[in-house]
Structure formats: structure tokens, C-alpha cells
Amino acid sequence: MRRASLAEWQALLQRSAVLRAVLVLVLAATVVVVGYQVSLRELYENHRAYALLEQELQEKLVAREGQAAELDPERQALNDDEQRLSRERWRLAAGEGVSELLDQLAVSGHQHGLLVERLDVLEERQQTGYRVMPLDIIVVGRYPALRAWLEQWLQQVRLLNVARLELLAVDERSGLVRAKLQVHAYAAAPGLAVPVSLADEPARQAVSARQFDPFLAWTSQVAPRGIGRVPLEQLEMVGSLSRAGQRHALLRSAGHLYRVAVGDRLGRDEGVVVRIDAHQVEVHERLYIAGGWQERSRFLALGKGAHGEVRDDDESVVERGSDAPAGLEADADAGV
Known part of the structure; x- marks a missing residue:
């Protein structure tokens, strides 16, 4: 019966061209559908694999971002240490030779x-x-x-x-x-750059002078004050005062007026006032040079401006330069 049916279908196909065409189209469509399904399945599998890979990479990225956030304090500390190291390396020579x-x-x-x-x-x-x-x-x-x-x-x-x-x-x-x-x-x-943080540092305090000297024997004498240790280059003679036959020089330093007599110490090199006249003060100094002591004389001269005479209440005479401050007679008693 199957053989009869098969023979009938063969005879029918031989007689009908339309049937043959329909049968070819059905077979072609079947092949296309089967091929499409096979190709689609492969694409689906690839898509699924890539989706899983993307999910895995996303999880790794989140984990790395968490690790990076944990490293931020260490990075900041490392940056601070690098800046501190650069600053201290610059301080080695402070840009100087x-x-x-x-x-x-x-x-x-x-x-x-x-x-x-x-x-x-x-x-x-x-x-x-x-x-x-x-x-x-x-x-x-x-x-x-x-x-x-x-x-x-x-x-x-x-x-x-x-x-x-x-x-x-x-x-x-x-x-x-x-x-x-x-x-x-x-x-x-x-080639090291000047550190920016240097601008934020406060100014250094002035060095305080100490008169204590452990190399000198103890003495009850008081160390010289006022201008007794001021360099002569920082002193200016502005006048002189004569009273009872004794003359004093009027010296100015840092805006203050001082009275100096013969025998007073002056300057840093063991200077002693040996002579005072109306126009200058002579100071003898002792310097230790090349293993020995040497003496020299230095002078503080009155300014080149015109000078006059002013008498005080005791008929003493004051000679002063043109730049001497007013009220000089009263200031003369405020010396060392």
C-alpha cells in the first residue's frame, strides 16, 4: 500500500509541474528555517556568553573601585611625603652655593x-x-x-x-x-623648585643677645648697657655738653640720645672714649688680629652742618649740629 501511494505521488508529480514547484519551495523553506534556527541558536549562545562576561567584568570593576577608594588615604599620604621630601631636599642648600x-x-x-x-x-x-x-x-x-x-x-x-x-x-x-x-x-x-609652603612659614625671631660668659672670672661689675656694646658705625655725634670744665658728647643711636664722658666704654672692640671736643669723639680700640693685640683710634665726627652755642641754666655751653633735635639740653641728662 505504501508502494502504491509512493507510485501515485510520483505519477502525480510527473503530471503536475505546479506540484513540483510547490514541493521545491516547501523544501527550500524548510532548509532556510532549519538553518535560521541553527544560526539563531549560535547567536543566542554568544550573546549569553558575552552577557555573563560583562556581568563578571562589572563585578570586578566594582571591586577595583572599592579597592581604589581604600587606597585614597595612602595616595594622599604618599603625595604629602613626596612634597615634604622635595621641600627638605631644597632646604639642603636653599638654592644657594x-x-x-x-x-x-x-x-x-x-x-x-x-x-x-x-x-x-x-x-x-x-x-x-x-x-x-x-x-x-x-x-x-x-x-x-x-x-x-x-x-x-x-x-x-x-x-x-x-x-x-x-x-x-x-x-x-x-x-x-x-x-x-x-x-x-x-x-x-x-634644578629644585622653591617650595610653595615656604611662604606659609612665620618669620624667624631675632636672636637674643646674652651677656653671660663662662670664660670670664666672676665679677660684681655690671655689664655695659645702653650704647656700651653698639658698633661705632651705628652711632652719630649730634653735639657736646660742657659743664664744670668737663665735656660730654651727645650721641644718637636708634632714635635715642645718650651722653658719653671720657673713660666710658664704646663699641664692640674694647673701645674707650679718650677725648671729646666740640666736633668729634676719639675712641681707642683693641683688636685681636693674627694672634696678637693691636690698637687703633677711631673718631665720631659732628655733622657738617652749621653749629651754634646754647647756654643752659647753669651757664654751661652746648655745641650742637644743625640736625640736633630740639630740647637737646633736657635729653642730655638721659645718657648712659
């Missing part, structure tokens, strides 16, 4: 009335990331001046380290002290 350092040493020593007997710049030593420049220095002066100078010199922005310090009294009579010290100066790599 050896010549500026030596100039500052000489100027500050002169301001404190010290004598630099010897200065040796030793060979540099290379360290990791910086260089060390040892300086051997021998300075002579009084202990209070040495202490103030050393304190001021070491408080600069540039880093300086005293590796060795030795203080020896020159002799008992002079009260001078010889300081032998080795100072280590530093230098970093060139």
Missing part, C-alpha cells in the same frame, strides 16, 4: 664683632641623593658674641650641622674665646 654661604658667614661674623682666623672648605663627600661639604672654621671673639653668631648662622633656611665644636679661652685678660668648629653644609641635585 658655597660662595653665598661663605659671604653670609663673613658678614654675620663682622656684625657680631668676630674675627674669622681660618676657613677651610674640605673635599665634598657624595652621599645617596645629596653631597656633604665640610667646613673647618676658627673664629675669635667674646663668648656672648660667638653664641649669638652661631645661633643666628645655624637658624637660616639652609641646613647646617655642627659636627664638632671646641671653645678655648685665648687669655684671661682679654676675655676672648677661640671657637674651632666643623660645619657640614649640604647640596642636593640641581
Whole structure:
């Protein structure tokens, strides 16, 4: 029966061209549908795999973002440490060279009335990331001046380290002290920028002068005050006062007026007033130079302006320059 049916279908297909065409179209459509389903399934599987991969990557990204958020404090700390390291490396030399350092040493020593007997710049030593420049220095002066100078010199922005310090009294009579010290100066790599944080630092306080000197024997005499230790370069003679045959000089310093007599101490180099006349003051100084004492005379001259005579209530005579302040007679009694 199956054979009969098959034969009938074959005979029918042979007789009908339309049936043959329909059968071909059905077969082609079947092939297309089956192929489409197979291709669609493959695309679906790929899409599903990529979706799973995207989900996995998204989870990893969220985990990494959490880890990055946990690292923010460490990153900030690292950035702060890098800035601090850069700032401290700049401070090693503060943008200056050896010549500026030596100039500052000489100027500050002169301001404190010290004598630099010897200065040796030793060979540099290379360290990791910086260089060390040892300086051997021998300075002579009084202990209070040495202490103030050393304190001021070491408080600069540039880093300086005293590796060795030795203080020896020159002799008992002079009260001078010889300081032998080795100072280590530093230098970093060139081209470092000035740190911005330097502008936020407060100004350094002025060095306070101390009169205590452990190298001098104890005495009940009071250390000179007023202008007794002011450098002569900072004094100005503005007039003189004559009373009972004794003449006093009127000196001005930092806006204050002082009266000075013969025998008074003046200046930083053991200066003593030896003569006063109407136009100048003569001061004898003793300096310790090249291992020995030398004396010199220095003068404080009255200004070149015209001067006149003014009599006070006791008929004493006051000579003063044209720039002397009014009320000079009353101020003369406010001397040292």
C-alpha cells in the first residue's frame, strides 16, 4: 500500500509541474528555517556568553573601585611625603652655593664683632641623593658674641650641622674665646623648585643677645648697657655738653640720645672714649688680629652742618649740629 501511494505521488508529480514547484519551495523553506534556527541558536549562545562576561567584568570593576577608594588615604599620604621630601631636599642648600654661604658667614661674623682666623672648605663627600661639604672654621671673639653668631648662622633656611665644636679661652685678660668648629653644609641635585609652603612659614625671631660668659672670672661689675656694646658705625655725634670744665658728647643711636664722658666704654672692640671736643669723639680700640693685640683710634665726627652755642641754666655751653633735635639740653641728662 505504501508502494502504491509512493507510485501515485510520483505519477502525480510527473503530471503536475505546479506540484513540483510547490514541493521545491516547501523544501527550500524548510532548509532556510532549519538553518535560521541553527544560526539563531549560535547567536543566542554568544550573546549569553558575552552577557555573563560583562556581568563578571562589572563585578570586578566594582571591586577595583572599592579597592581604589581604600587606597585614597595612602595616595594622599604618599603625595604629602613626596612634597615634604622635595621641600627638605631644597632646604639642603636653599638654592644657594658655597660662595653665598661663605659671604653670609663673613658678614654675620663682622656684625657680631668676630674675627674669622681660618676657613677651610674640605673635599665634598657624595652621599645617596645629596653631597656633604665640610667646613673647618676658627673664629675669635667674646663668648656672648660667638653664641649669638652661631645661633643666628645655624637658624637660616639652609641646613647646617655642627659636627664638632671646641671653645678655648685665648687669655684671661682679654676675655676672648677661640671657637674651632666643623660645619657640614649640604647640596642636593640641581634644578629644585622653591617650595610653595615656604611662604606659609612665620618669620624667624631675632636672636637674643646674652651677656653671660663662662670664660670670664666672676665679677660684681655690671655689664655695659645702653650704647656700651653698639658698633661705632651705628652711632652719630649730634653735639657736646660742657659743664664744670668737663665735656660730654651727645650721641644718637636708634632714635635715642645718650651722653658719653671720657673713660666710658664704646663699641664692640674694647673701645674707650679718650677725648671729646666740640666736633668729634676719639675712641681707642683693641683688636685681636693674627694672634696678637693691636690698637687703633677711631673718631665720631659732628655733622657738617652749621653749629651754634646754647647756654643752659647753669651757664654751661652746648655745641650742637644743625640736625640736633630740639630740647637737646633736657635729653642730655638721659645718657648712659
